[in-house]
Amino acid sequence: MLLKKLHLSAFLLLNFCLHISSLNPDGLSLLSLKSAADAAAAALFADWNENDATPCRWSGISCMNVSGADDPRVVGLSFAGKNLRAYIPSELGSLIYLRRLNLHGNNFYGGIPDQLFNASSLHSIFLYGNNLSGSLPPSLCSLPRLQNLDFSNNSLSGQLPKFLQNCRQLQRLILAGNKFSGPIPEGIFPELANLEQLDLSANEFNGSIPDDIGELKSLSGTLNLSYNHFGGNIPKSLGDLPLTVSFDLRGNELSGEIPQTGSFSNQGPTAFLDNPSLCGFPLQRSCKNTSSDSSPGVEYGPDGNDGVGGRKGLRPGMIILISVADAVGVAFVGLIVVYVYWKRKDSHGCSCTGKGKLGGNEKAGFCAFPCIGFGGFPSNDSEVGSEKGGGAVGGGSGGMSGGEGDLVAIDKGFNFELDELLRASAYVLGKSGLGIVYKVVLGNGVPVAVRRLGEGGEQRYKEFVSEVQAIGRVKHPNVVKLRAYYWAPDEKLLISDFISNGSLVSALRGKAGQQSSSLSWTIRLKIAKGAARGLAYLHECSPRKFVHADVKPSNILLDNDYQPYVSDFGLSRLITITGNNPSSSGGFIGGALPYIKAPQPEKVNNYRAPEARVPGGRPTQKWDVYSFGVVLLELLTGKSPEISSPTSSTSTEILDLVRWVRKGFEEESPLSDMVDPVLLQELHAKKEVLGAFHIALACTESDPDARPRMKTASENLEKIGG
Structure with missing residues (x-):
C-alpha cells in the first residue's frame, strides 16, 4: 500500500513538472510575482495559468516577437493601481526583453532588488505610489537604455548616489515624496545630457543647490526642488536653463537675492515662496541695502554714513533735484494724457489701438480687434435658434417694460441710441445659465452681441455698474470687448462685439459635432x-x-x-448681482424665445x-x-x-x-x-x-x-x- 502511494506521488510530481516545463522562461519568472503577492490578490492573477505555453495572454502582460527568439517574449509588465500588496521578486530580472515595468499605485514593500536591473532591455520603470524602502540599487545605471525612472511617493532613503551620472540616456528622473537626505553631489547633472524632467521635491535634501544643475540643457517643464532643506544662495547658473523651464523652489531655506538673468526672468513669485530669507523680484520683499552694497544716489561718508547728522539718507540737494524731476515728469505725462484724450474725442475713435473699424464703418466707432466681453454664444446659430425666428427688439409681449433705463456706452467711440437698439433686427444665438444671447444688427448694418442678464438686482445698481465698468476697462486683442450696457429695474443688458466665425467648438467638431x-x-x-x-x-x-x-x-x-477671442469672463458675478434666472421670463425679444431648446441636464465639466x-x-x-x-x-x-x-x-x-x-x-x-x-x-x-x-x-x-x-x-x- 505504501509502495502504491509512493508511485502515485512520484507520478503526480512528474506530471506537475511536465506541465510546468511547458511554460516558457518568461512565464516561470513571472510566477515569482504571483508567489510574492498576498493571498488577497489571488483574483488579480486568476488567468495566470502555469499550464499555458507562454504568459502572453495573462492580465497585465504585453508580448512582442523579438529577433533571436522563437516565441513572443514579455516586453511589458503593468499592474498599476490594483492595491496589490507584495514584494518585488528578484526573479523579474530574468525578463531580458522586458522594456516597461509599471507597478505604480500599489502596496509593494521592502527594497528594490539589485537583480531587477539584470533585465537589460528596461527603459521605463514606474514604481511610484508604493511603500518601498531602502536606497537606490547600485546596478540601476547598468541599464543601457534607461529613459524613464519614477520612484516618487515611496519611503526610499539615503543620499542621491553619484552613480546616477552613468544613467546617460535618462530623460525623466522623478524621486519626489521620499526620504532622501544629505547634499547633492557635484558632477551628476553635467552627464545627463538627455534629462527633460527632474523632480526631487518633498525629500530631506540639504546643502546648496548644485551649481552644475544649470547644465541640464534638455530640461523642460518644471525643475522641482521644492520642500527640502536647501540653503544658501540660488545659483545663477539656473538662469542658463532653457527659457521654457519653470522653477519650483518653494519651502526651502534659501537666502539672498534672486538672480535676474536668463530663465529667472520667466519665473513668477510662486516659484520662490516659503523661503523666509529670500528677497528680490518677483517676490514683494526687497533686499535691504548694506554699506557694501549701496544704492545709486545715496552718498556715504568714510564711516559708512552719509555725512548728514551721522545718519544714512539723501543729501538735501539730492532731495530737491529728485522733487523737481518728479514734478517735470508728472507735468509731461499729464500733457500726453490730455492730448490723447482730445485726439480720440475729436476722431470718435476707440480707446484701444486698432487697425481700422469693424466692417469698414467709420461712424460705428468699432475697434478692429475686440477686447473683452460677453459674446460667448454656442458654436453656431442653428444649435439653439434660427435667424428665421428673429424679430425686432422690443416687439411682442415680452418686450422691455417698467421704469426708465439707462443705455451707457463704456467705449466712448461706440454711439447709438436706445431707440436704434429697440428697432434693430435680432436673432437668438444661444441660451445658458449665464443668460440669453442675441445677435442684433444695428441700423448701420453693424452686428453686436446682446446678452440679457435678467430682471432682478434693482437694489444693487452701484455694485452692478462698478463691476461692469471694471470689465469694460479690459482691453486686449484676444479678449472680446464690452461696448455698452443697459440698466433698468426690470432689464439688464450687455452689448459687446459680435465675433463672426462662431466658437472653437464648431471649428473643432463641425456643426454635426463629430470628433x-x-x-x-x-x-x-x-x-x-x-x-x-x-x-x-x-x-x-x-x-x-x-x-x-x-x-x-x-x-x-x-x-x-x-x-x-476669450469671452464670457465676469458673468457669474453679474448674475449674482441681478439675483435671478436670466431665462425666467419672456425676455425682451418675445418672438424669438420659442426657438430656444429646453435646457439639458448639466454634464460633468471635464x-x-x-x-x-x-x-x-x-x-x-x-x-x-x-x-x-x-x-x-x-x-x-x-x-x-x-x-x-x-x-x-x-x-x-x-x-x-x-x-x-x-x-x-x-x-x-x-x-x-x-x-x-x-x-x-x-x-x-x-x-x-x-x-x-x-x-x-x-x-x-x-x-x-x-x-x-x-x-x-x-x-x-x-x-x-x-
Whole structure:
C-alpha cells in the first residue's frame, strides 16, 4: 500500500513538472510575482495559468516577437493601481526583453532588488505610489537604455548616489515624496545630457543647490526642488536653463537675492515662496541695502554714513533735484494724457489701438480687434435658434417694460441710441445659465452681441455698474470687448462685439459635432497662442487680475481669420448681482424665445480643475490654467474631454482626456496614437506638437501649485513655431 502511494506521488510530481516545463522562461519568472503577492490578490492573477505555453495572454502582460527568439517574449509588465500588496521578486530580472515595468499605485514593500536591473532591455520603470524602502540599487545605471525612472511617493532613503551620472540616456528622473537626505553631489547633472524632467521635491535634501544643475540643457517643464532643506544662495547658473523651464523652489531655506538673468526672468513669485530669507523680484520683499552694497544716489561718508547728522539718507540737494524731476515728469505725462484724450474725442475713435473699424464703418466707432466681453454664444446659430425666428427688439409681449433705463456706452467711440437698439433686427444665438444671447444688427448694418442678464438686482445698481465698468476697462486683442450696457429695474443688458466665425467648438467638431477637424496645425497653434495671451492678460494686467473660471472651447470665439477671442469672463458675478434666472421670463425679444431648446441636464465639466469640482471652492487663476491645458489637449488630439479607451476586446474604460494623454506618455505610446490624424500630414510639426503637449501636461497637473502661471504658459507657447 505504501509502495502504491509512493508511485502515485512520484507520478503526480512528474506530471506537475511536465506541465510546468511547458511554460516558457518568461512565464516561470513571472510566477515569482504571483508567489510574492498576498493571498488577497489571488483574483488579480486568476488567468495566470502555469499550464499555458507562454504568459502572453495573462492580465497585465504585453508580448512582442523579438529577433533571436522563437516565441513572443514579455516586453511589458503593468499592474498599476490594483492595491496589490507584495514584494518585488528578484526573479523579474530574468525578463531580458522586458522594456516597461509599471507597478505604480500599489502596496509593494521592502527594497528594490539589485537583480531587477539584470533585465537589460528596461527603459521605463514606474514604481511610484508604493511603500518601498531602502536606497537606490547600485546596478540601476547598468541599464543601457534607461529613459524613464519614477520612484516618487515611496519611503526610499539615503543620499542621491553619484552613480546616477552613468544613467546617460535618462530623460525623466522623478524621486519626489521620499526620504532622501544629505547634499547633492557635484558632477551628476553635467552627464545627463538627455534629462527633460527632474523632480526631487518633498525629500530631506540639504546643502546648496548644485551649481552644475544649470547644465541640464534638455530640461523642460518644471525643475522641482521644492520642500527640502536647501540653503544658501540660488545659483545663477539656473538662469542658463532653457527659457521654457519653470522653477519650483518653494519651502526651502534659501537666502539672498534672486538672480535676474536668463530663465529667472520667466519665473513668477510662486516659484520662490516659503523661503523666509529670500528677497528680490518677483517676490514683494526687497533686499535691504548694506554699506557694501549701496544704492545709486545715496552718498556715504568714510564711516559708512552719509555725512548728514551721522545718519544714512539723501543729501538735501539730492532731495530737491529728485522733487523737481518728479514734478517735470508728472507735468509731461499729464500733457500726453490730455492730448490723447482730445485726439480720440475729436476722431470718435476707440480707446484701444486698432487697425481700422469693424466692417469698414467709420461712424460705428468699432475697434478692429475686440477686447473683452460677453459674446460667448454656442458654436453656431442653428444649435439653439434660427435667424428665421428673429424679430425686432422690443416687439411682442415680452418686450422691455417698467421704469426708465439707462443705455451707457463704456467705449466712448461706440454711439447709438436706445431707440436704434429697440428697432434693430435680432436673432437668438444661444441660451445658458449665464443668460440669453442675441445677435442684433444695428441700423448701420453693424452686428453686436446682446446678452440679457435678467430682471432682478434693482437694489444693487452701484455694485452692478462698478463691476461692469471694471470689465469694460479690459482691453486686449484676444479678449472680446464690452461696448455698452443697459440698466433698468426690470432689464439688464450687455452689448459687446459680435465675433463672426462662431466658437472653437464648431471649428473643432463641425456643426454635426463629430470628433474631428480639418484645422491645420498652423491655425490650431495660432488659436492656442491667442487664447493664452488673452487669459494671461486677464490674470496679470487687467484692473482686478480677473479669474475667468469657465474656460472652454465654447468661450473662445473666432473671427474669419481664426483669430481667437476669450469671452464670457465676469458673468457669474453679474448674475449674482441681478439675483435671478436670466431665462425666467419672456425676455425682451418675445418672438424669438420659442426657438430656444429646453435646457439639458448639466454634464460633468471635464474642463474644470479637480479642485474646482468641489462645491464651494473659490475660483483661482490656476483653475483657468488647468482648463486652458484641457483646451490645448483638445486642439492637439481632436478628442473631446471625455473619451472611451478600450481595455480589452470586449470592454472600454471612460477616461477624461488628461488621464488618457498622461497614460499614453507614461506607456510611451507612439505620438501618432494620441495626436489628431489631421496633424500627421504636417510632418514638420511633430517637434512643435510635442512641445505643445508638454505645456498642456504642465498646465493640467493635479496639484495647482505645480501648474505654471498663465503668463509662463503663454510665453512658452510663443516659442513654438516662431
